[in-house]
């Protein structure tokens with residue numbers, strides 16, 4: 001799933017095929033280093049700033065980032081070269097960023113690096129969890145299959161309009177991220193004095209919003225521990241008017257995830273393709289998420305793919 005996510009973001013962002021799913025060495029290195037980098041980042045969250053620079057974890061993190069930047073530079077140059085010869089950046093995000101800032105600005109390369117690194121484990125691990133939820137909830141999987149049959153057909157091609165109408169597909173993706181999000185929290189440094197939950201918080205304080213606690217809380221969701229995509233669909237008896245801040249898997253505001261539209265598209269297309277062709281079965285123990293970096297399934301998720 002991580003290979004799929006890196007390949008997809010490379011194609012959408014850089015207009016370039018990275019051949020990760022064909023086992024490219026650079027792709028594998030990027031995936032391994034990104035996992036390690038987020039693990040180091042997670043460990044360092046609680047390291048006092050004065051101890052940071054001498055910490056071996058910090059040095060390893062910088063090393064990971066350096067190598068990731070080098071690999072990304074290589075594909076960035078390839079994308080720029082392909083653009084000259086074949087115009088491959090037309091319609092890509094990178095094409096737009098270069099159009100705005102110029103090739104000599106550091107912004108396009110850094111944005112491309114952020115996109116490649118930000119789009120591997122997040123979407124890959126979320127995709128694994130989505131397939132797990134579908135495989136372990138056969139009734140919901142069948143409703144999704146029926147929607148696919150009705151709107152796209154067994155061997156049909158997805159269109160923008162069909163995707164627009166696929167309410168159950170989108171609800172499955174949203175519900176899966178509510179139950180097992182790969183990022184449990186987001187952080188901010190406050191810029192004004194404020195009162196939060198009865199506590200006075202001075203300006204300049206680091207605060208953490210623990211999204212997982214909220215999105216799985218009975219206070220905000222009925223049958224909070226159940227995979228119930230219907231809760232997101234108006235007209236279904238299970239539909240619930242939900243507090244808009246109760247489920248924010250991509251964060252919120254000016255620093256919200258820049259890749260959320262890509263990620264949703266990848267997840268929805270993946271689930272559509274797979275469920276239209278296979279019935280998924282999962283009979284192992286319940287999967288939870290381990291948060292020791294970007295959250296990941298706490299075990300191998302062995303899903304049976306039965307051709308339909």
Ligand code: HEM
Pocket residue numbers: 009114115116118119120122123126182183186187249250251252253254255256257258259260262263
């Ligand atoms: C299911 C997949 C994904 C999830 C769950 C996710 C989640 C998040 C979250 C929670 C944040 C922090 C938001 C905040 O603090 O308010 C974030 C930031 C970010 N994400 Fe994603 N993300 C996903 C996919 C992607 C993809 C595909 C990209 C590639 C374009 C990406 C690039 C980024 C970047 C660059 C930031 C930093 C934005 C900033 O600090 O201004 N993410 N993401």
